[in-house]
Amino acid sequence: MSDMVILITASSALADGWADSLQLHDAVRLPDLAALNRSAVPADSLVLLDLADVVASEQDILQACRHCRVLALSSLPQDEEGMHWLQCGAAAYAHAMSTPDLLQQVFDTVKSGGTWVGRSIMQQLCARFGRQQPVADAPDWRARLSEREQHVVAALREGRANKEIARLLDISERTVKAHLTSVFQKFGVEDRLQLLLKLTGR
Incomplete structure (x- = not known):
């Protein structure tokens, strides 16, 4: 699995929070999924994606989830949204503002090849x-x-x-x-x- 980590969010504060929680100060920051799909990032790169900013075609979503390990992070998690992202191939669905400990668990699970979802979706x-x-x-x-x-x-x-x-x-x-x-x-x-x-x- 690639060691590259990519943060996609319009909120620099949120990106900083993720980077601080996970010690990802060398993470690449991209503006959106289209930029990710245009980039020559290694296969299986880990992508922390803020769903609040996702304005993407289904094709962009599917392409990103096929090429990378996408952690879909929502500020207002809902089971229906989570099910959609998992069906598209996301490796995780969790709260965008999870505590550092929980975010680390989600990140480690995905990095080791697992899938993370909340209890109700599971x-x-x-x-x-x-x-x-x-x-x-x-x-x-x-x-x-x-x-x-x-x-x-x-x-x-x-x-x-x-x-x-x-x-x-x-x-x-x-x-x-x-x-x-x-x-x-x-x-x-x-x-x-x-x-x-x-x-x-x-």
């Missing part, structure tokens, strides 16, 4: 993908998991959070996380969303 996505039938070669996905891991994945496909899964299976939340970590490793994914996408062949 539950919607899990439920949506979980209702779909697994891909044709899916019989062998169960064979790769222990019985308890299968139960955890089944609960995940219902859109349940870790705490709910722990209560449902009468195990600790820590054990749920351990099972999920094992499942992610077996399928070569970074998070629950990527797992569900893989199981549904997306």
Whole structure:
């Protein structure tokens, strides 16, 4: 993955805040997505994008999300907007003015190849993908998991959070996380969303 980080916002104060929170003082600053798409930036560059300033065609959005790892940051987050950006290929959807600690978590997750969304969107996505039938070669996905891991994945496909899964299976939340970590490793994914996408062949 490229080490280049790009900040796109019309607010210099917001860009400064992101740079200070993440220690990104060498980050490239661009005015908009069109400028990003015209630039010869390395593939998989990390882009922090202020959605308040996005006046772009769907084509520009899709092109940017295909070429770069886009963190779509909204001053007024809404699930519908978040779902749209994720469907376009954004790697994260979060509040533009997140606390430094939260912003660092989002950034690190995306930098390591994961996807970040808020809890309510994650539950919607899990439920949506979980209702779909697994891909044709899916019989062998169960064979790769222990019985308890299968139960955890089944609960995940219902859109349940870790705490709910722990209560449902009468195990600790820590054990749920351990099972999920094992499942992610077996399928070569970074998070629950990527797992569900893989199981549904997306």
